Amino acid sequence: MGRRFKDPSLRRSLALFRAFLHEQGDPEACYALLALDAADQVEAYDGPVAGRTVVDVGGGSGYFTEEFRRRGAHAYLFEPDVRELGAKPPDGTVVADGYLLPLSDGVADVTFSSNVLEHVADPQTFLSELARVTRPGGLIYVSFTNWLSPWGGHEWAPWHYLGAERARARYRRRTGKAAKHTLGENLFAVHIGATLRQVRARDDVTVVAARSRYWPFLDRAVVKAPGIRELATWNLLLILRRCPR
Numbered sequence: 001m002g003r004r005f006k007d008p009s010l011r012r013s014l015a016l017f018r019a020f021l022h023e024q025g026d027p028e029a030c031y032a033l034l035a036l037d038a039a040d041q042v043e044a045y046d047g048p049v050a051g052r053t054v055v056d057v058g059g060g061s062g063y064f065t066e067e068f069r070r071r072g073a074h075a076y077l078f079e080p081d082v083r084e085l086g087a088k089p090p091d092g093t094v095v096a097d098g099y100l101l102p103l104s105d106g107v108a109d110v111t112f113s114s115n116v117l118e119h120v121a122d123p124q125t126f127l128s129e130l131a132r133v134t135r136p137g138g139l140i141y142v143s144f145t146n147w148l149s150p151w152g153g154h155e156w157a158p159w160h161y162l163g164a165e166r167a168r169a170r171y172r173r174r175t176g177k178a179a180k181h182t183l184g185e186n187l188f189a190v191h192i193g194a195t196l197r198q199v200r201a202r203d204d205v206t207v208v209a210a211r212s213r214y215w216p217f218l219d220r221a222v223v224k225a226p227g228i229r230e231l232a233t234w235n236l237l238l239i240l241r242r243c244p245r
């Protein structure tokens with residue numbers, strides 16, 4: 001399937017934003033568009049995925065895996081939380097933690113992880129495992145919502161700017177239900193500056209691109225501005241390439 005929208009572009013960002021606004025009412029449409037968009041991004045950096053092995057780590061209910069399969073990839077979902085899998089996960093889904101994938105070294109042509117890094121306590125160990133299962137020269141797609149992003153507090157955003165506990169309490173008061181995320185348990189304060197420094201210092205991957213995943217313009221420039229990037233990037237997309245061993 002060809003690219004739907006130019007990336008970055010205003011049309012694309014608006015389409016994604018509209019889909020996010022309707023996420024609760026129409027999750028199918030929202031995640032289908034997000035999957036299409038992410039698969040387009042992978043192909044823009046690495047060529048068609050058809051015939052390649054794609055490993056989707058922390059892929060939730062499997063929209064991304066399904067999209068990669070539609071494009072002819074041998075795509076597999078690895079998700080540790082059975083509650084996230086939904087009623088009909090892709091065939092062959094493996095319940096597994098991203099820290100310890102049941103895969104041999106270098107099996108994946110593409111290792112894909114969307115919005116998982118901020119949910120793990122030790123992002124660098126998680127990245128080591130993604131790198132381990134990727135073949136030398138293979139592509140690693142990692143995106144995450146950083147803590148100081150307006151969406152950093154997830155369902156209790158943007159009130160996280162006033163403190164996580166206060167934001168959680170407000171969420172419960174307003175909705176009458178407990179928030180899904182607790183800072184330090186299943187959501188962690190990941191910052192762009194620190195992550196970039198750590199990733200650039202690694203010897204198992206090189207950074208092909210560091211950009212805002214959703215921004216319509218200045219998507220790379222915004223990531224270069226210390227301080228501002230923590231507020232303005234929203235979601236950092238890292239395209240990494242596995243170094244030869």
Ligand SMILES: C[S@@+](CC[C@H](N)C(=O)[O-])C[C@H]1O[C@@H](n2cnc3c(N)ncnc32)[C@H](O)[C@@H]1O
Pocket residue numbers: 057058059060061078079080081084096097098099113114115116119120
């Ligand atoms: C916000 S959801 C993102 C789901 C999907 N990747 C997406 O972009 O829509 C975060 C996912 O990370 C998964 N996750 C949390 N800790 C993980 C770990 N240690 N290894 C792999 N996945 C993990 C969660 O179970 C959940 O499915």
